Amino acid sequence: MTIDLARRPRPLARDLRGARRTAGPSPQDPFWTDLREGFGRWHLWFNLAWKDIRSRYRRTVIGPFWTVLSTATLVGALGFVNATLWHIEISVYLPFFCAGYIAWLLFITIVNESGSSLIAAEASIKAIRIPYSVFVLRVLTRNLIVFGHNLLVFALVALIFAITPKPSLFLLPVGLALAMVNYLWISLLLAVICARFRDVIQLVANLSTILFFVTPVFWQPQQLDSVPAARFLLADANFAYHLVDIVRAPLLGRAPDRLSFVYLCAAALLGFALTSAFLRRFYSRIAYWL
Numbered sequence: 001m002t003i004d005l006a007r008r009p010r011p012l013a014r015d016l017r018g019a020r021r022t023a024g025p026s027p028q029d030p031f032w033t034d035l036r037e038g039f040g041r042w043h044l045w046f047n048l049a050w051k052d053i054r055s056r057y058r059r060t061v062i063g064p065f066w067t068v069l070s071t072a073t074l075v076g077a078l079g080f081v082n083a084t085l086w087h088i089e090i091s092v093y094l095p096f097f098c099a100g101y102i103a104w105l106l107f108i109t110i111v112n113e114s115g116s117s118l119i120a121a122e123a124s125i126k127a128i129r130i131p132y133s134v135f136v137l138r139v140l141t142r143n144l145i146v147f148g149h150n151l152l153v154f155a156l157v158a159l160i161f162a163i164t165p166k167p168s169l170f171l172l173p174v175g176l177a178l179a180m181v182n183y184l185w186i187s188l189l190l191a192v193i194c195a196r197f198r199d200v201i202q203l204v205a206n207l208s209t210i211l212f213f214v215t216p217v218f219w220q221p222q223q224l225d226s227v228p229a230a231r232f233l234l235a236d237a238n239f240a241y242h243l244v245d246i247v248r249a250p251l252l253g254r255a256p257d258r259l260s261f262v263y264l265c266a267a268a269l270l271g272f273a274l275t276s277a278f279l280r281r282f283y284s285r286i287a288y289w290l
Helices: 009-023 030-040 042-056 065-085 090-114 122-127 133-160 167-196 199-214 228-236 239-251 258-289
Strands: none
Touching (some): 030 042, 030 133, 030 258, 065 090, 090 133, 090 167, 090 199, 090 239, 133 167, 167 199, 167 239, 167 258, 239 258
């Protein structure tokens, strides 16, 4: 019996090629492969996010309404003080501040928690093969649920000041979806960078405090109309402002500025391209950074 040695490596090579296709993201495009696999495991990150919410309020009396109570207290106190200081009618200022603040909370909590999302999941990542995007989507879903709770605060404010829903409210899901698309690439990029450089977590936390005061959240951008350069820097060119206003505007009964849609669509395209290029280079090193 003769054995054709020349033909034996072919099935082995075929098996290895198949293993590379199924074992993990291709080295050419790990970002999109990771996202595709992560979205395919939606039940995993959704259940993890829901578990986080339940764990946070376990053995409490009013559960998630502690979030609502905390937000309502801060909005009521700062809203009254700022409206008095700036001589703005409380019926105008409080809905503006409330809508902007809950949109800001969605933005800043996602940014702050994304940095440690992979670090917190170190044991799971090293034990089993799982897409990194699962842990980022867990953060996004968890904070989206909390945002839904905080919407109750704005509903209460709208009821008190007789703010009736307008057709622009239907743009809220569109604006929220566009904001979440940007949060996705921001969170994944931050998670990977913070896995390598842990100091970035503290840096982001400090910068977020400054960003709150320079972004039109508790003050109105119209207050800078007399200073066009400041209006451009702090509002029109401010990425955080557009992420907040595209959610805040429909709640206040107006359509978001066209500039916000253009700005965030362009940011999403550039952000995903940047994140894809970054992960193409460093994807294989992430597990060793943890």
